[in-house]
Structures are given as C-alpha cells and as structure tokens.
Amino acid sequence: MSIGLFNYWIVIFLMMSGLYVVISRGNLVKKIVGLNIFQVSVFMLYISMGKVRGGTAPIVGEGTEIYTHPLPSVLILTAIVVGVTTTALGLALIIRIQEAYGTIEEDEIHAQDDAA
C-alpha cells in the first residue's frame, strides 16, 4: 500500500462509518451526525485529488510555481454550503419532531404512529 493512497483509505473509512451510523442509530440527532461524517468524507475525496505535492495555495505571486488545483476546493465550498443547509434543516425538523412527539428516538416515534 503506497502512502499516496493514504487519504483515500481515510475517505473510505469515514464514508463507511458515516453510513453505518445513519443506518444503525435510532436517535435522529445521531443520524444527522452520521450523515455529516458521510458528507465530510466526500469533501476529503475532492480536496485530496486536487492536492499537488509541494504545492502552495493557488495565489499568483513571487515564487509560486507549483500550486494546488483550486477547482476541487471551490466545488467543495459549494458542497459544504449544501451540507450545512442539510444539517440545519435536519436539526430544525428534529426540533419540530420533539415538539410533536416528545421524543427523538426512532422506535418510540414508530410506536406512537402505530398506536395512533
């Protein structure tokens, strides 16, 4: 295993952990946490592929010859905004679920729905 793929192994590890948390946890806030980990892994995937070894920030100036590819970072800036919005909306929904059901545990919510 070459060190060059180290980032990608981290990406895969985070992605799978995030997915596992979303599926396995019944607490809605934990689901959002899992979703965030899942999204962050993809941000890392993009940033890693734009990185050039020894490169600096992509700003034109004296002595900058090798620089990191800026486009993936810019794309991910947009994706981060999407991620933040999703988290905000998810948390807002959780607050309203708490108000309506008095709980944020998935199984208790299902039990209330079935009883209704």
Next chain:
Amino acid sequence: MSQLPVFQILLPLLAAPLSVILRRKTLVWQLATGVAWASLIIAWNLLQEVQANGPIAYHIGGWAPPFGIEYRIDILNAFVLLIVTGIAAVVFPYARRSVEAEIPAEKHHLFYAALLLCLTGLLGIVITGDAFNVFVFLEVASLSTYSLISLGKDKRSLTSAFQYLVMGTMGGTSILIGIGLMYAVTGSLNMEDLAIRMAAMEDKRTLLVAFTFFCVGISLKLAVFPLHQWLPNAYTYAPSTVTAFVAATFTKVSFYVLLRVIFTLFGADLAFLDLHFDKVLLVLGLLGVFTGSLVAIYQENIKRMLAYSSVAQIGYMIIGISFYSVNGLTGGIVHLFNHALMKGGLFMVMGCILLRLGSVQLSDMRGLGRRMPLTMAAFVVGGLSLIGVPLTVGFVSKWYLILAALENNLWPVALLMLVSSLLAVMYIWRVIEVAYFQKPDDDAPELREAPTSMLVTTWIMVGATVVFGVFTEQTAGVARQAAAFLLGVSP
C-alpha cells in the same frame, strides 16, 4: 444570442426571495402563478427553437465551456422543461384554496417561496450542461421539497420529511462522489466535454465505479424499487399541493437525469455492455411494477395508494430504458410526460376531497360519486388513464413499451406488463366501487363541490390525459425525436 435559457432559471429564482419580502399572501400567490406561466411560455419558445434550429448552447456570463457553465438545451430537455413548467402553471393556480385550508396563514409567503425554489431547482437540473451544476440544483430542489413536505398537517409529515432528508442526502452525496470520480479522471465538468473524454479512455475501471455511484444516487431520488421507502410516506403526509407538484415533477426530472447519465455522459456501451445495467433495470422495473401495484391494492389511505402506484409507474419508465431501442425509450419518455399528467391530476383530486371531506380514507368515501360528482368523475378519468385504457395517455405509453418488448423477443415481459395493468384495474376499481356503488352513512354531512379554481385546474390536468391520449402526435412525436436523439439514430 437569445437570453431565454437563463430567464428560465432566473424568474423563479428571483421570485422566491421576492415573495419572502412581499409577505402578502394573495400577492405572493399571484407572483408565483405569474412566474409559472411565464416559465411555461419560455419553455414553449425554447422547444420551438430547438425543433427548428437544433440544440441551443447558452454560456453563462459569456464564459466559453469547458471552463464556464453552459446551459445546453436539446430536444429531450426542452420537452422535460415544458412538462415541469406546464405542471407548475396548472398546479400553482390550484394551490391557492388548498393552501389556505392546509397551511397556517402566516406561513403562506414562505410556502410559495419554497415552492418557487423547488421549481428553480427542477428546471436547473434539466437545463444545465454542467455535471456539478446538476448536483447543486438537485440539492436546491431536494432541500425545498423536504421543507415543503414537513408543512403537512399530520405530524407524521415531519418524520417522513426527515426520512426523505436522510435518504435524499445519501442519494445526493452518491451523485457527488460520481461527479468527483469523473472529474478526477477527465479533469472536466462540462457534460459534452466529459462524454468525449470518457469515450476516449482505455481504462474504464474508475468510470464504472463513478457510473455505479451515479446510478445509486439517482435511483434513490427517482425511487426505483427497492430504494423507494421514502416515497409513500412523503407523498401521503405532504400538503396536497406539494404532493401534486412533487409527484408530477421530481421523479420525472430524476428519470431525465438517469437518461442523461446513461446515454449522454457514459454512453450506452459502458452501461449496457460492460455493466449489463439494462438487465438490472428490467428486473428492478418489473419488481417495482408488481410490488408497487400489489401493495397499492391493500391501502386504505388513497393518497398512499396513489403513492405506491407511483412506484409501479416509475417501474414502467425504467423498463423503457432497459429495452435500449427507439420504441422502448419513446415509451419511457412519453410515460414520463403521461405519468406527470395523470398523477398530478389524481393527487389534485385528492386535494379537493381532503378540502371538502377532511379525509382521504377509503371508508369515508362512501357514496362520494353522488356527493362530489365532478371531482369523482375526474378521479375516474385519471384512474382509467393509470390503467391504460385506449383513448387515454396511459394506453399510448404502454403501447410503445409492449411494442418494444415484442421487438426484443421479450414476450414474457410484455405479458407481465399486461397482467400488471389488471392490478391497476383492481386498485382503481376499489375506489370507484366505494364512491359510486355504496350508500353514504345516514349522518354524512352535505358536501359541496370543490372550489371552482381547484376544480377547473384539476379538470385541465385530467382532461389533458384524454386530449393527449387521442392526439398522440404531439407528445409521442417529440418523445420519439428525443429517443432517436439519445440513441444517435434518425427518428
């Protein structure tokens, strides 16, 4: 260069914050309706121009692709733009009375703002020629849909919106991974450019992975069986207007993205020869058709029944792709149009019933055929279309699909599609039987017909299923051109 393509997106995008500022509910509704009609006119002009002069390439801000973002309109997305704006132009006037009954008055301007943002997102997905732009617009449309669904009266709308948010974000992120992998190997995000570069690549392994992520993500948004779990709850508990609009547009736009990804981006060779994705689609499509229809038969809540029927109808569309022929794709694309009309119409009927009856449970609908004759008649017409009776649009799409199945010597598939139509007869008939052949309870209150604005728009939608079922040249003709364009053959 004509500026029409950018106005298609700008109008609803600017109207959304404007409606938050305006706050007055009637004014906001007028604004939203006006924007929807203007969008329809733009989409109509774009389709005319594409049919006359071929694809339009619009460069945002004058930056030439592959560096700038390009809006690229060909016959396929011009057609889908027309469908989405057409549905919006009919559903938005309908919305007024229904929203007054279902949404608290102080939230109306926010409701219309979210609805306009949803429209912006959907149109953006369709019009753009940039892969990353698809992701951004997809999330704009999705996020506004989650919040719209959560506005339903029943508290279960909250949990269904949350479930949709989790699954939808998974899907969106998968698509993002797919785009990232494509970008990593090609260094481009422009779809035309991507297609050329990817076709020239020798080592296809990364592309196969990218394609897989893409397809899983889109299948989640499209609610392909077995990734459809979010759909029934979301459609059942959302406000009536939202269900009618989202059911008629969102899955259709996702289907369009799937077509684009398979035929324009990766090419059918990679999808069907290297991955045998056509067989996957055929099996999942048939499973979706049968589980969706069978589960629909046992539903007591009619909105939920129609939602499961949507899962089945999505099955028909992807079966259309799996045939990989002009007739099959024509069937899929024309069904995209037809299903938008009939499901939009049927969910609008549900909105009318919910408004007057206060329930969409089958047991409450006894004798409804006499109590709300015009509304129920609209349900019957929409239902016949769903079954695929001749002279309705449902027949046109099934005709093409069965024709394509027979061309490919897949007569068992053709037979199964005919059998599945019988299942549709069963779930539609249950409603008709209760509404027309059972007597209402003695203490049942007198019901008035739905308000004129809702009834007229519902009938426009349902009437269209008959009009386009009789005069098939318009829709099937354009769908056929689009199918031929995707396959690169002459129509």
